[in-house]
Amino acid sequence: MTAKFIVIEGLEGAGKSTAIAVCQAYLQHKQVEFINVREPGGTPVAEALRHIVKQAHEEQITGETELLIMYAARSQLVANVIKPAIDKGTWVLGDRHDLSSQAYQGGGRGIEQSKLSFLADMVLKGLKPDLTIYLDIDPAVGLARAKGRGELDRIEQEALGFFERTRERYLALAEHDPSIQTVDANKAMPEVHAAITTVLDTFFESLK
Template sequence: MPRGIFITLEGGEGAGKSTNVAFVRNWLEHAGRKVVVTREPGGTELGERVRDILLHGRELHTSAESEMLLMFAARAEHIARVIRPALDAGKIVLCDRFTDATYAYQGGGRGIPAARIAAIESWVQGDLRPDLTLLFDVPVEAGRRRAGLRSEPDRFEQESDEFFARVHATYLARAAREPERMRVIDASQSLEKVEQQLGSVLQEVVGGR
């Protein structure tokens, strides 16, 4: 059976990833594909517990290194139990955040060297990398306003504007280095125009596979 397709969605706070997961899933299913939707941190029992610690454990004062290692511990479980089995079964895996988020948040935001992240990425993931990454791009200020309207801020959403400026810059730098894999979606536009951009990219990348 041909290997499935691994698609990830990335972006800063309020960029619209969660809003557009349903659109991407529906597009793929209407194209006759079997889709597994998951998220990071999360996707497994261990991953969801790590998610709760990292997003809501404000009293823990976790170091940047511990935060990164927890992300990769959850990712290792996620890959073994969810992602690789689904890909091996020929399905499309649609994941809300993956390792690009680690480079952006723990690397750009927290200052962990990219080389250190890359070493653990190779150990945990082997040759597994996303086939397509949809990067939802919105100015930091606009994204933070959107995020502030939807719920009480989590541990990451309470970070400074400077933190999110570094996250944003890291995402764009990665997209510039890998333009075939990382497709930038202008998420500052209307929902209709965002969906048009998504449909165009999906048709190009997935339509012929």
């Protein structure tokens, strides 16, 4: 079977970490060889860029700077980790990918689609997840969960309206892309995990 690229997406507090754990257990049960990656991050350079974009600074980081940092980190990860893994037959399970930039910087920051498309084409060179599981949650609920985990990073400290715009973009993109499967993350955790398993069952069935 050709190696696949699966990504988990969602707002803060949507439960990405536990969703990834469900996916890991599922792939292990299927005896699939895979690696885990996260964005931004995943290589020494990308992790350094993650630190810059996540931490609060005295100097304001513009939306354009944030966007460029995200794609710079993604370029390192795609070229040095994701594509080499897929080329050698290893699946990749990702915590965020390009859809995050489309939603956060495109929707939340309001950056023009033409700029996003230019950077995506340059960095991804046609790479696209085979399956994206988008965990949809009410932004207010998600932020309350995130605050319960501890101190918020620079992006998590944005106003509620930012996350509402981000969610709207996520939903709009998911509606027009069959490779993006939406899971209601407002429900109880066992229900969310069952829904994720159903998505994975359907995906694997389609590979036969």
